[in-house]
Amino acid sequence: MFTAWNDLLLLPLAAIIIFLFWAALTPFETLGWWAGWFGDSIYHDATSTEGSIPLHPPTHAAPARAYVLFLSGIGRVSGQTLSYREQGFLDRLRQRLPGAVVIDNIFPYSVNNLALTGQPIFARLWQWALQRKLEGPALAGYLINTRNMLQVAIAADKRYGPIYNQAMAEVMLDTIMRYDFDPERPVPIFLIGYSGAGQIAIGAVTYLREWTNSPIYVISLGGIFSSDPGLLAADHVYHLWGTKDKAQIWRLLMPGRWSWLATSEWNRALRQGRATIIRMEGMGHTGRGGYLGRHPAPDGGPSHIERTVETIAAIIEQATTPNATPPT
Amino acid sequence: MDMAQPELPGFLETLRLALRLEPSIYYLLQHHRLGLAYAALIVLLAGVSESLGQSVVLFLNRVRPRRFVLALSITTVSHIVGYFLWTLTIWLVGSWLTQQAQPWHAVAVVVGLAYAPQIFAFFELTPYLGNLIWGVLSLWSMIAIVVALHFGLGMATWQALLVSSLGWIVMQALRRTVGRPILHLRAALQRRAAGVPLTVKKQDVAALRRHPVRDWYKQLEARRRSVRLSPVRKPPPSHNEQSHVHRVE
Numbered sequence: 001m002f003t004a005w006n007d008l009l010l011l012p013l014a015a016i017i018i019f020l021f022w023a024a025l026t027p028f029e030t031l032g033w034w035a036g037w038f039g040d041s042i043y044h045d046a047t048s049t050e051g052s053i054p055l056h057p058p059t060h061a062a063p064a065r066a067y068v069l070f071l072s073g074i075g076r077v078s079g080q081t082l083s084y085r086e087q088g089f090l091d092r093l094r095q096r097l098p099g100a101v102v103i104d105n106i107f108p109y110s111v112n113n114l115a116l117t118g119q120p121i122f123a124r125l126w127q128w129a130l131q132r133k134l135e136g137p138a139l140a141g142y143l144i145n146t147r148n149m150l151q152v153a154i155a156a157d158k159r160y161g162p163i164y165n166q167a168m169a170e171v172m173l174d175t176i177m178r179y180d181f182d183p184e185r186p187v188p189i190f191l192i193g194y195s196g197a198g199q200i201a202i203g204a205v206t207y208l209r210e211w212t213n214s215p216i217y218v219i220s221l222g223g224i225f226s227s228d229p230g231l232l233a234a235d236h237v238y239h240l241w242g243t244k245d246k247a248q249i250w251r252l253l254m255p256g257r258w259s260w261l262a263t264s265e266w267n268r269a270l271r272q273g274r275a276t277i278i279r280m281e282g283m284g285h286t287g288r289g290g291y292l293g294r295h296p297a298p299d300g301g302p303s304h305i306e307r308t309v310e311t312i313a314a315i316i317e318q319a320t321t322p323n324a325t326p327p328t
Numbered sequence: 329m330d331m332a333q334p335e336l337p338g339f340l341e342t343l344r345l346a347l348r349l350e351p352s353i354y355y356l357l358q359h360h361r362l363g364l365a366y367a368a369l370i371v372l373l374a375g376v377s378e379s380l381g382q383s384v385v386l387f388l389n390r391v392r393p394r395r396f397v398l399a400l401s402i403t404t405v406s407h408i409v410g411y412f413l414w415t416l417t418i419w420l421v422g423s424w425l426t427q428q429a430q431p432w433h434a435v436a437v438v439v440g441l442a443y444a445p446q447i448f449a450f451f452e453l454t455p456y457l458g459n460l461i462w463g464v465l466s467l468w469s470m471i472a473i474v475v476a477l478h479f480g481l482g483m484a485t486w487q488a489l490l491v492s493s494l495g496w497i498v499m500q501a502l503r504r505t506v507g508r509p510i511l512h513l514r515a516a517l518q519r520r521a522a523g524v525p526l527t528v529k530k531q532d533v534a535a536l537r538r539h540p541v542r543d544w545y546k547q548l549e550a551r552r553r554s555v556r557l558s559p560v561r562k563p564p565p566s567h568n569e570q571s572h573v574h575r576v577e
Contacts, residue, residue, distance in 0.1 A: 024453040031387035034538075041553040078557055118555045153455035159384055160455060162533045170538075174548050183545050210537075211545060229534070253456075 019146075026150045027160050033111040034163045042174045043114040045079045045105065065099035066320050067176045067214075068190045071108040071197035073286070074148035077130050078115030079105035085292035086194075089305055096313040099320075100190075106175045108193075108200045109151040111167035113174070116144065152196040155203045156226040156254065165203035165230070172204055173211060183212040188235075190217045190316055195247065195285065198223015202237065205230035217319055219312055222247065222285050227256020227266040237275040238315050240308070242283030242291060278311060280304075336360045343370060346444035349472055354441060354480030358434045367440025374446035375407030376400075381449040388528045388536065395523040402521045406514050413502070415439045417495045418473075422481065425491055430481055438480030442472040 032038055070090060072081060081087050081104060094102045107113050116126035126144065133141025154160045155168070173181075176189065189208065193201030198220035205216050206229050218230075220239040224247060231237055241248060251257040256264035262271075269275035282297075283304050284290045293304035302310070336356060337345065345353040357363035379400045386399050419435045445468040452458045452465070470492070477488035503511065519526055528536065 020451050020454060023455060023457075024451050027384075027453055027455055031384060035387045035390045035392075037393055040551055042548070042551050043553050043555050045557050046554040080557075114555070115557055118557050150455060153457075157455045157458065159458065159530070159533060162536055163388075166536075166538050170548075173545055174552065177545065177548060178552075183543075211539075211542060 022146075023150055023153075026147075027154055027157075030111055030154055030160050030164045030167065033167055038112070040112075042112050042171055043118065044175075044178070045115060045118075062099070064101040064180070064187060066097070066101070066188045066190060066316055067179070067181055068093065068097065068100050068102045068192065068316065069106065069172055069176060070102065070104040070192045071106065071194065071201055072104065073195035073197060074109065074145045074152065075133075076107060076109070076148070077117050077126055077144055079107045079113070080115075082134070083292075085290070085294065085305065088294060089292045089309060092305065092309045093312065096309055097316060100316060101176075101179050101181075103175060103179055106171060108168060108171075108197050109148040111164065111171075113171045116147070149196060152199050152224065155199050156228070161203055161228070165200075166207050168200055169204040169207035169211070172208060183214075186213045186215065188215045188217065188320055190219060190319075192219045192221055192312065193223045193225070194221040194291075196224050198239075199225040199228070201225075202228045202230040202234070206233045209233045215319070217315070219315060221308070221312075222283075222291055224248070224250045226254040227261075227264040229265055231265045231269040231275060232272075234274070236319070237269060239275060239277045240280050240291065240311060241277050242280040242285065244282055244284040244289060245280075245291075247285040280308065280311070283308075336362060336366075339366060339369065342366050343444060343447070346370065346441045346472075347447075349475045351475070351479040354438050354476055357437050357441065358480065363437045364433060364440070367437045367443075370447070371408060371411045371440045371443045372404070374443040374449065375404040375411075377447050378407055378449040379403035381452040384453070385526065385528070385530050386522060388530070388533060389522065389524050389526050391522045391524055395521065398523075399518055399521040402514075402517050406517075409510075411440065411443065414495070414499065417498050417502075418477070418491060421495045421498060422477070422483070422491045425487060425494070426483060434481060438476040439473070441480070442469065442476040445469045445472055 070086075070093075072083075072086060075082060081090070086104070090102060090104050094100075107115055110116070117123055117130060119126065129140055129143040132138070133144060151164070155164045172191070173183070177183070181187065181189075189212070191201035191204070193199070198218075201218045201220065201223070202225050205218060208214075208216055215235040216233075218234045218237045220237065222240060222242055222245050225231075255261060256266050258264075259267065261267060266275065270277075280291065282289075283293070287293070288295060289304070291304060291308045296303045336342070342353060342357065357366055382403065383396070383400060386396055391399060415436050418439055419430055419432060422430045422435065445465050448461070448465055452462045454461060473492045474485070474488045477483045477491055478485055481488075483491065515526075
């Protein structure tokens, strides 16, 4: 009996050890990048068309009033979106903010923006995982989410974060500069970090701040993030927090987010009024009832995605309009 | 010692028992001619694992791949030297405290076995959980040395506790006094092996900047590389709300 129990325990134990091995090997990508082992190129996907939006806005158009960079959640393998909801969200945001350049073709879980499906050795593995994710069984697809989640953990780690976040800040700057962003002009930048990308967005602010003259705002869309110095480097951090967002429980793993650690960056940002929590009534983290859910409310009110787009658009509008009062 | 050789388990089994702090393994290995070899192998593996676990600083200093391996081996050797010094300290302190000369061979075996938990030191690289894992391993190692002295050398628990803590204090004192030339030698060797000045320390990481000049972004255009990827999915045939694609955010 006892040995049978031991044998049963062996399986989860093996799974944990394999996971830990994977996790412990992950930082070598970031560290090797810093050491210059992989060169200093920044990759971008030539096939990505960004929907119907031309890569460069027509020259006769007025200069952009704001750059909005959307960082997707941990489900992505490249700069291309996999999700109809995300696509719908971006389309609505572009319609709502005609003066802003809304960009999403960035892969925020790779130090040089190289898509998983374009990686030199493991491209086939990720291609396979992607097919499983799209066609099922979904379990294999979670390899992608796990891999990207580990990158978020790197961004939140005090040893690797400063390196990873510099890499991401480079990729972000490169991405917006491909859309004619000029670091010398003070056009505001808005980083929207969905889920785990909340950490990525906040982490990069420290460095973007040093390289540009722009005000930089972070909009965390159900973001999972640690208490990072970037919270105090940003002009303002808006944290959209769905009342049914169970994924927010992850914050309890980040000691700096505990309310009694008064000197943490997060608590200081809240006290100084540099971070605002915006309650999103009835919204979950993802899927149908999530921030980007498209079903109209039971009482005939606006759908989640409409409310989310409206909230974010209001933040961007008030920040780009002088003398406006902040939304509460 | 060659008379009545006890049955020795295989190396992996020995390792497993050492990790579980199994009392019998300390006795068994002391009385077997392969005991010291097993203990030494555990120390070596732990040394390699610890060197990897501490390799972040080499990357911070931008060491080249070949030099990385060389620098790692230097660190591993220094861990083994550390094992000899730790054994010597325990032997001296133990003999003095118990008022009887401890057998050198037995001390070397049980101290080596107490290194077993450090075989997992590599996992300290795990993002975000590294500190936690370091803490667990430190605690585990501390308990391991006390258990090893207690069961392996027949010390009373209080003696084992006292010997290991006094030993630790002696080691710290040595590091700051007569051990300094050795530490300097180690640092010099590591620098030579790494091939780059190891000026950046672990705690400097937040102040590190890849680009010292503000307008470095002018180089960005030259660094862009285009890759052609196949589209991740075909254009949607219809808006099928039930598709599992929606769960992928």
